[in-house]
Amino acid sequence: MVNDSRSFAALTTPAGRAAIATIVAVSENVASKLEPLFHSASGLSLSEIPINQIAFGIWCNDNNSTGEELVVCRFSSDTIEIHCHGGHAASSAILQDLSKCGFEILSADQYLEQQSIGNIRAExxxxxxxxxxxxxxxxxxxxxxxxxxxxxxxxxxxxxxxxxxxxxxxxxxxxxxxxxxxxxTTPTRIVIAGPPNVGKSSLINCIAGYERAIVFDQPGTTRDVINIATAIDGFPVDLSDTAGIRTSQDELESEGIDRARQQIQIADIVLFVFDIRAEFDEAWYREHQLLLHDEQQQILVFNKSDLVSGSQAQTNGILISAKTGSGIDQLFNAISKLINPDDLTVGCPLPFxxxxxxxxxxxxxxxxxxxxxxxxxxxxxxxxx
Ligand SMILES: Nc1nc2c(ncn2[C@@H]2O[C@H](COP(=O)(O)OP(=O)(O)OP(=O)(O)O)[C@@H](O)[C@H]2O)c(=O)[nH]1
Ligand SMILES: [Mg+2]
Missing domain, CATH: 1.20.58 (Methane Monooxygenase Hydroxylase; Chain G, domain 1)
Structure with missing residues (x-):
């Protein structure tokens, strides 16, 4: 039971757009205080809705004739959760109405501090x-x-x-x-690097599932670093496509190549990509491996497997085709093993x-x-x- 003098509410979902936003409102007899603002579809008043049962309805205030469709759930006589549209407008309008009803508006972190759960559990x-x-x-x-x-x-x-x-x-x-x-909790930085025209941009597009980077049959196509945020096997990753690294007289291309080398140096994992049809450029590979420090990891990838027959496709790396998607699952497995080597399962203790x-x-x-x-x-x- 909360202290009678305290009524507070907080948006507990993170900032930014999502399908649903969640607001929690806490006050003694919270249902009766919010009665005028919520009209349930079933006709039950907020106080009549059983504890732990969700109710669909419309949020109405004086200025809002159409109302916002939402779902509420009473957790106890003093706590109600409101699940509304995830856009900023809906949640801030509801918080404003709660504020007018005398609820102090807290941040999610301030709200958690009010809960009598252990330090680590609140964190x-x-x-x-x-x-x-x-x-x-x-x-x-x-x-x-x-x-x-x-x-x-x-x-x-x-x-x-x-x-x-x-x-x-x-x-x-x-x-x-x-x-x-x-x-x-922090994205792993994965950098795709390699000589020109081997299919680095095709690979980032294949992983992204859309045409993020320009693909063209000319070496030196990608100049700037191209990033996407995605997830591999549930781990957030920031993936970067870089310019093909070669000696170039072109000033713009050289700037892109410098940036590619910088990206290799700050990556957690580097995917060194080569064309399976070309003779392996060992000198190139050795030179760029030297950019890595001990904690960085790398995977050797050979692309364009669709253009070679089985016997030509023997490699000491992972064989993929960015064009057909073949081998991408093996590449994801290899990345997963580097990110989660102990294969820890959900439920294990994790200092976070x-x-x-x-x-x-x-x-x-x-x-x-x-x-x-x-x-x-x-x-x-x-x-x-
Ligand atoms: N058949 C086949 N062609 C591919 C594959 N991957 C890329 N290509 C082709 O190879 C050419 C170069 O592809 P890109 O993805 O632009 O190569 P890149 O490594 O990003 O090239 P730069 O940006 O110039 O360094 C394009 O014509 C692609 O269509 C593949 O797996 N199979
Ligand atoms: Mg490219």
């Missing part, structure tokens, strides 16, 4: 609302339901009951999972914020120094409600 809910793929949302919701919190409670017991070796294994495994969480990594590193240092009490205290403060 998980906030992070889930910003997730860009279903897989990321599923992993973060598992943390909201307690996966990481429970793992930390287990770790607390392990620290108490055993020597530090076992606890250190648990901490190291959690720290490894943090790398996965980062890849779920730099704060969590920081706490785990500190716990690790305490365990190495055999300071069990300090390690336990850190767990207690980071999981406290």
């Amino acid at each position: 998980a809910l906030a992070a889930a609302s910003k997730a860009t793929t279903e897989l990321a949302a599923a992993h973060l919701l598992a943390q909201y339901h307690g996966a990481l919190e429970n793992a930390l409670h287990e770790l607390r017991k392990t620290i108490n009951d055993t020597d530090s070796t076992e606890s250190l294994l648990v901490v190291d495994s959690l720290l490894r999972s943090y790398a996965l969480a980062k890849r779920l 914020l730099p704060r969590h990594e920081n706490v785990l590193q500190q716990i690790r240092r305490h365990l190495v120094a055999d300071q069990k009490a300090e390690a336990i205290e850190l767990i207690d403060t980071s999981t406290k409600r």
